[in-house]
Amino acid sequence: MVTTYFNRDLSWLTFNGRVLQEAARGPVPLLDRITFLSIFSSNLDEFYRVRMPVLRALQKLQERNHKALDVEVLPDEFLQAQQMIQAQQEQYGRILTQDILPQLQANHIQLLYNLPFPAAIKQQTTDYFFGEVLAFLQPVELTENTTFFPENNKLYFLVVLEEEGIETLMVVNIPSDELPRFFTVTADGETYIAFLDDIVRYNLDKVFSTKITGCYSFKVTRDAEFDIKDEFNVDLATAVEKQLGKRDFGLATRFLYQPGLPLRSLSIISHVLNLQEGSAVAGGVYHNLRDLASFPVKNSALTAPKWPALRHNTLAEADSILDSIGQQDYVLHPPYQDYHAVLRFFNEAAIRPDVQEIYVTLYRVASDSKIVNALISAAKNGKQVYVMIELKARFDEANNIKWAKKLSAAGARLIYSVTALKVHAKIALVKLSNGYRTMYRGLLATGNFNENTARFYTDHILFTANHHLLREMELLFLFLARREKPTSPDLIPFQHLLVAQFNLQSRFLELIDEEIALARQGLPAYIHIKLNNLEEEVLINKLYEASQAGVQIKMIVRSICRLIPGVPGMSENITVTRIVDRYLEHGRIFVFGNQGNPKLFMGSADWMNRNIYHRIEVCFPVVDEQVKGEILQMLDLQLRDNTQAVRIDEQLNNIPVESNDAPVRSQQLIYEMLQNRTANA
Structure with a gap:
């Protein structure tokens, strides 16, 4: 019998194994390899805090059920996880003692x-x-x-x-x-x-x-x-x-x-x-x-050369960033590009007299957040500030509570999610008035509004005045303020945004169906998806169906991946790669071929059960042709990565990408691409 899905926890452990591979790679500078050892250890600690209790509980439940029903015992995933961790820790010890320590001594x-x-x-x-x-x-x-x-x-x-x-x-x-x-x-x-x-x-x-x-x-x-x-x-x-x-x-x-x-x-x-x-x-x-x-060693000869964050010339040189956004869409790519434009967006909104209202979702907030300080100033300056701050962001709860108290004291209106429904969307809306007309400016992002994590998480932030998107964003904030879950699919107010709990899953299923229909007509059909995690079975099954219809599917999934690629008759047209390099891949991108006119979406949502069923997520279409071209070019480089990418095989192994082409290290090439644009602007 063919297994339909990978186990989510074993899949995640293979991601941590990929991090460990990077610590073992000779071409990686010595101090950077030590950093990867640190990341592996930190990841494993969190796994024991968050996932091992679940595996142990499932193990006990299975044991009770199998005894009661007198049926064959299922594979013990708790034991498999323990064995995998043990093997990785033994590898960790060899890397450190037999490789890293002698190289340190040589220096x-x-x-x-x-x-x-x-x-x-x-x-x-x-x-x-x-x-x-x-x-x-x-x-x-x-x-x-x-x-x-x-x-x-x-x-x-x-x-x-x-x-x-x-x-x-x-x-x-x-x-x-x-x-x-x-x-x-x-x-x-x-x-x-x-x-x-x-x-x-x-x-x-x-x-x-x-x-x-x-x-x-x-x-x-x-x-x-x-x-x-x-x-x-x-x-x-x-x-x-x-x-x-x-x-x-x-x-x-x-x-x-x-x-x-x-x-x-x-x-x-x-x-x-x-x-x-x-x-x-x-x-x-x-x-x-x-x-x-x-x-405690600082030696530039033992670490990779720095990639200084690049300036976004147009946004940096604008007299007003809010006015510039009113003319056209822009996209920012931290950490390749400087986060200054995001900070300026909030700072301008806090001080400009024509700004009436500011809405923002905050999930993981920097401990010294300049963004929250700007919101506090805005509230004190008489703006109506509405902040959806997620108090249940795991391991960031205390920090978020601290900022919530300061925002409340300044007069901002805080919106808390219901306890069973986290708000994970990364959106901000500014409403301006010139006396007779209301104007919108907004940010829609794949990552948190956090200037600290923006230094090493790769994300994409859309600056836009698109009225359709931002009017729907305002409706979403009104929904959040009521703290109610949607009750009827007939009341869905979103035609452009994809919002979990409303239309996100159904719209993605429709987009996949469109490619299936093209493939069944003998027309070229493809789907390219980049995610952090892939778990939800309805969407996975639809991708299997698309593969069986002949749709060519290329995926980049950083960590958890329950979809099994390359299985004849089920997923032979699906490839899954993961990229581990100096930055943490974090952006979510969805591309549907659409007969040569690709439909492109980005947003906050992984395809996990929690994201689809238990969170408010927002994905959004990218309609500006220049922005779309930029994102597609970056995604193409990542799909061609044959240096830092590995392919996940049907046994859940990390297999190096084999290619006779010239080496492609996507993060470096993306940086150089944006660097050239900065120099030539």
């Missing part, structure tokens, strides 16, 4: 990885321990009455003490939340980098007077999910804050410990700390290697 950089401190730095590390580290240590004895609770993803040692044949177990925190993870000493022409962990480890004899017979690092990862009921008489911000306080006290999903921890000690700590529900995993000596993102 006179000694990362002291599970090594004793050399004599040249012992005094400096001891002084640092007494002067900085010791103040943060909080030893706790493990007994039946211990009230100690290991916080999520924080680092600890389990220290075994022995006195007169009696063992005592102590937990000692590694204060990496208070101090840098790495300590650097330069001596004898070498740069020595010590882990904070080892500075604690090698000085424990100054903390305990009794004999130390063992010291083992560990951390606990906890379930990140929380639940908020739809109770409109309860302030949502308050409800979210209360739940946030509980997040780091969720059930343990992983107990990661240093190999060699005695079984007896493992049993005791699991019992005392109530970790039975956790997944005990033997890891390495060091945990939280996402901290390699702050690796």
